Amino acid sequence: MKNIISKILPNSLAEEIGIEVGDILLTINGEEVKDILDYKFLMADEYIEIEIEKNDGEVWELEIEKDYQEDLGVEFQKSIMDDAKSCHNKCIFCFIDQLPKGMRESLYFKDDDSRLSFLQGNFVTLTNMKDEDIDRIIKYRISPINVSVHTTNPELRKQMLNNRFAGSIYERLVKLSKAGISINCQVVLCPGINDGEELVKTVEDLYKLYPSVENVAVVPVGITKYRQGLANLKLFDKESAARELKNIRDLQEKYIKEIGTPFVRLSDEFYVTADAEIPSSEFYEEFHQLEDGVGMIRIFRDYIDSDLKNLSKDKSGKFTVITGKSAYNELYNASKKIENVNNKIKIDVVKIINNFFGENITVAGLITGKDIMEQLKKDQAGDYIIIPKNMLRSGDTVFLDDVTVEDLEKHYNKEIIVCEYTGEDFIEKINMYSKED
Numbered sequence: 001m002k003n004i005i006s007k008i009l010p011n012s013l014a015e016e017i018g019i020e021v022g023d024i025l026l027t028i029n030g031e032e033v034k035d036i037l038d039y040k041f042l043m044a045d046e047y048i049e050i051e052i053e054k055n056d057g058e059v060w061e062l063e064i065e066k067d068y069q070e071d072l073g074v075e076f077q078k079s080i081m082d083d084a085k086s087c088h089n090k091c092i093f094c095f096i097d098q099l100p101k102g103m104r105e106s107l108y109f110k111d112d113d114s115r116l117s118f119l120q121g122n123f124v125t126l127t128n129m130k131d132e133d134i135d136r137i138i139k140y141r142i143s144p145i146n147v148s149v150h151t152t153n154p155e156l157r158k159q160m161l162n163n164r165f166a167g168s169i170y171e172r173l174v175k176l177s178k179a180g181i182s183i184n185c186q187v188v189l190c191p192g193i194n195d196g197e198e199l200v201k202t203v204e205d206l207y208k209l210y211p212s213v214e215n216v217a218v219v220p221v222g223i224t225k226y227r228q229g230l231a232n233l234k235l236f237d238k239e240s241a242a243r244e245l246k247n248i249r250d251l252q253e254k255y256i257k258e259i260g261t262p263f264v265r266l267s268d269e270f271y272v273t274a275d276a277e278i279p280s281s282e283f284y285e286e287f288h289q290l291e292d293g294v295g296m297i298r299i300f301r302d303y304i305d306s307d308l309k310n311l312s313k314d315k316s317g318k319f320t321v322i323t324g325k326s327a328y329n330e331l332y333n334a335s336k337k338i339e340n341v342n343n344k345i346k347i348d349v350v351k352i353i354n355n356f357f358g359e360n361i362t363v364a365g366l367i368t369g370k371d372i373m374e375q376l377k378k379d380q381a382g383d384y385i386i387i388p389k390n391m392l393r394s395g396d397t398v399f400l401d402d403v404t405v406e407d408l409e410k411h412y413n414k415e416i417i418v419c420e421y422t423g424e425d426f427i428e429k430i431n432m433y434s435k436e437d
């Protein structure tokens with residue numbers, strides 16, 4: 001009963017032919033649909049026959065003529081029409097292993113499913129896949145696919161992922177790249193383990209697979225206070241972060257000369273930790289790696305600078321902006337730029353220390369509602385409180401600790417404004433919520 005239709009998109013094929021929520025997709029062209037890949041593959045035709053089981057048990061056989069790429073325009077109860085595959089690793093840096101007990105159950109699920117990579121951009125390690133699964137990616141053209149590489153050194157990868165099957169990553173990437181699958185790669189960098197020369201070697205290996213490997217994002221390991229019984233890991237400090245920036249800068253310069261793109265980019269945290277200058281927007285090109293925290297500061301800064309001209313000059317307001325330690329300076333500077341253009345706008349940027357996960361976690365996206373309520377005093381809050389959207393569960397109004405935006409609004413008796421983490425709507429929101437003089 002897995003292919004239950006949960007939503008019919010407006011003006012879709014499904015709506016036109018009378019498919020309804022609760023109906024079940026049984027077959028396409030006589031074949032059982034095992035998952036979303038089967039569905040996409042079997043739907044890719046101009047003529048198809050489908051079997052639908054209606055709510056009352058009646059089975060409809062429908063013949064459909066359509067555009068080649070058009071699908072039914074439905075959503076299924078299970079987004080991948082199957083249970084998500086969990087990972088077979090025990091990575092030394094796994095964030096899920098460092099979560100405190102008692103959080104919502106879904107946060108502990110370790111997915112490692114290429115279908116989620118295709119649909120939602122999740123990163124996969126390719127370690128829980130048989131050769132047939134890799135062939136299926138190729139057959140069904142799952143592209144691009146996001147791969148957590150960490151290192152191309154087979155022995156080191158086995159150690160880092162605690163998985164004896166993790167060493168064949170490079171052969172698998174070569175196979176995918178030869179088949180024309182686009183791949184985005186990610187490296188979680190652990191000081192003293194896969195950094196320095198190991199990182200250079202990994203990036204150089206991946207570069208050989210360009211353009212199939214489109215880019216590499218390097219993010220620093222995150223360490224919470226819940227690491228009892230786990231591997232001993234260090235964090236990057238100013239010196240070690242600067243060293244990685246330098247190592248990678250040499251490669252980036254070489255790649256820019258050869259192929260016109262830096263190919264590998266380090267996340268913003270490296271620049272903040274090393275106190276280094278943030279690269280220009282040209283360096284980040286289309287900002288494809290924002291989900292990895294690559295280029296967020298640049299895009300935020302550029303939006304603020306370009307939108308300052310749109311700031312209303314005849315309005316006033318008092319705002320409190322919530323953030324973590326790593327983005328504090330950036331937001332503080334942005335608030336000063338805004339106040340300089342209109343001194344009737346007052347913005348207080350409040351840095352929240354992450355007591356929930358531990359002080360080493362400094363990104364705004366992992367701040368919890370409880371930490372905000374404990375650290376921002378009621379009488380300190382302005383007329384409105386602004387929080388970045390990435391603090392909340394995707395498409396929802398819930399913080400990681402299940403506190404809701406509504407809870408926060410009740411606590412402060414103020415409206416909470418949720419802003420894009422790119423800064424796109426920051427000045428727009430200030431204008432919207434400021435008062436006419």
Ligand code: SF4
Nearest residue numbers: 087089090091094110
């Ligand atoms: S692949 Fe590694 S980091 Fe990802 S969930 Fe599994 S153990 Fe954790």
